[in-house]
Amino acid sequence: MEIIGFDEGTRVTGETPRLEIRNIRRQFGGRNVVNDVSLSVMPGQVTCLLGPSGCGKSTTLRIIAGVDDQDGGEIFIDGNLISDGATRVPPEGRSVGLMFQDFALFPHLSVSDNVAFGLKGTRTEKRLRVRELLEKVGLTRFLDAYPHELSGGEQQRVALARALAPRPKIMLMDEPFSGLDNRLRDGIRDETLSILKEENTAVLLVTHEPEEAMRMADEIALMRHGRIVQRGAPYNIYNAPVDERAAAFFSDVNVIRGRVQGALTDTAFGQFLAPGVPDGTDVDIVIRPQHLKIDFDRGGQGPSPTPDHGVWARGIVDRARFIGHESLVEFRMEADGSRLKAAVPSVFLPKEGTKLWIAIRRDRCFVFPAEVKRA
CATH class of the missing domain: 2.40.50.140 (Nucleic acid-binding proteins)
Known part of the structure; x- marks a missing residue:
């Protein structure tokens, strides 16, 4: 497999999707975990991959991120082919941010150092970017604090700031709010969505919670047994389900x-x-x-x-x-x-x-x- 670079200079503008995947397939032990999945996400759009555990949502996310390989299909970012089984841009070259249920903050680094981790540029540029993001998430007072000194909601916001720091074109989020207390979850979700929209980031969010998908998504892709069985705006997918199981998944x-x-x-x-x-x-x-x-x-x-x-x-x-x-x-x-x-x-x-x-x-x-x- 050839490892190639990502040419920033050839980025396609206009109506080209920020992220597009075509006919992605992945097998484990002879079983189709991801089966012919296609979707696209525009800049500033939030798309939710929604479905029960084991339906292929997280595997799809890992393939897009480059931490797992597809058995077939193509992935494009801004119209540029980054993976088709023969060629492959490595994860660090895809301009993709990642957020997971486990915030994975470095316990030995301060909040500012966690956010700055992986940033390129001069010390001054890094410091300005860190402060800008911590202001957005309302955590400038914790600049020198350590993760263990923060609440779960505060740690989640630090993880968001760290993921946004390199200005990724795409944010991939795998059940990022499921570890939060119910009383905090709605507020944190709304804050996160506002910041991602402000940054014009294309977002692909994985969740098994219909309420979360309805609350956050511009478009929902409902998955079942490795396939997308229905795509559409939340209102449409709720009020015009493709089958009985689709209707029952929402209520x-x-x-x-x-x-x-x-x-x-x-x-x-x-x-x-x-x-x-x-x-x-x-x-x-x-x-x-x-x-x-x-x-x-x-x-x-x-x-x-x-x-x-x-x-x-x-x-x-x-x-x-x-x-x-x-x-x-x-x-x-x-x-x-x-x-x-x-x-x-x-x-x-x-x-x-x-x-x-x-x-x-x-x-x-x-x-x-x-x-x-x-x-």
Whole structure:
């Protein structure tokens, strides 16, 4: 394999992605850990690789950083080929910053020396850059302190300053906030994102937490079994999931099983359209708990159908819990014994055995062909 340098003078400007990977593949023990992954990140854009543990997120990050080699595919930075299996720019030549869950600060070096580590230039230039970054992260008072004297959140900010010090074009972040206390995490994430945007750095963030991806990302790439199964803006990927598992990754879901006849599926909540699905196909109608509507049982046949919610069906309360910002009510449906969950704002705790009418937001339902689910 030829080791080549990175030509700063040939950088492509304009609409060229800061980072682009094409058809990256990596095998371990004959298993495809990363399987034909492609994505691009523009300057100042934050893209999240989101997925469960073991889906190939971190391996993809290591390949981009140059600390692992791909078995196939290409990596470009500013339009320049840096790795394709035949040629390879070493990690130190890629202008890539790295941040991990373990901040990996040098315990024997002061905060300023940690941030300056790896910086090139005169002593004065290094000192000015260190002070500039420590001001951005609000830690100038700890210039001469050592890592063990700092809190976890302060150490994280030092690690960010150190990663930004050489002005990398790309920042790769692997679960960088998972070690922080929940009370600190949101604030630290917002501060970090603001600084990275200010530096116009392209960011690729690995996380298994949907909330973190939704909070930080301009684009989410959802991974499963080594592949990207869906890419898009957080709003779009949440509201138009590609399949049932994609929907369920972002929140609890209810699943109503039905069978298609004449492009329609009969359920206790009325008929649902299933266009293009062959007759006799089993389908899953997926609905999030917050999109169920509840009304009290006053006898009779229940509320009248509406265009938004369709037919009402009766459920019997199994359990109700208050979880801080909402109540979660679990039902056993009277018609077929199936179970559904409803999320209700504020405090709503009906007693076990209470009969209530339930309807579902039809415009918030997803209809997918039923599939055999893998872990």
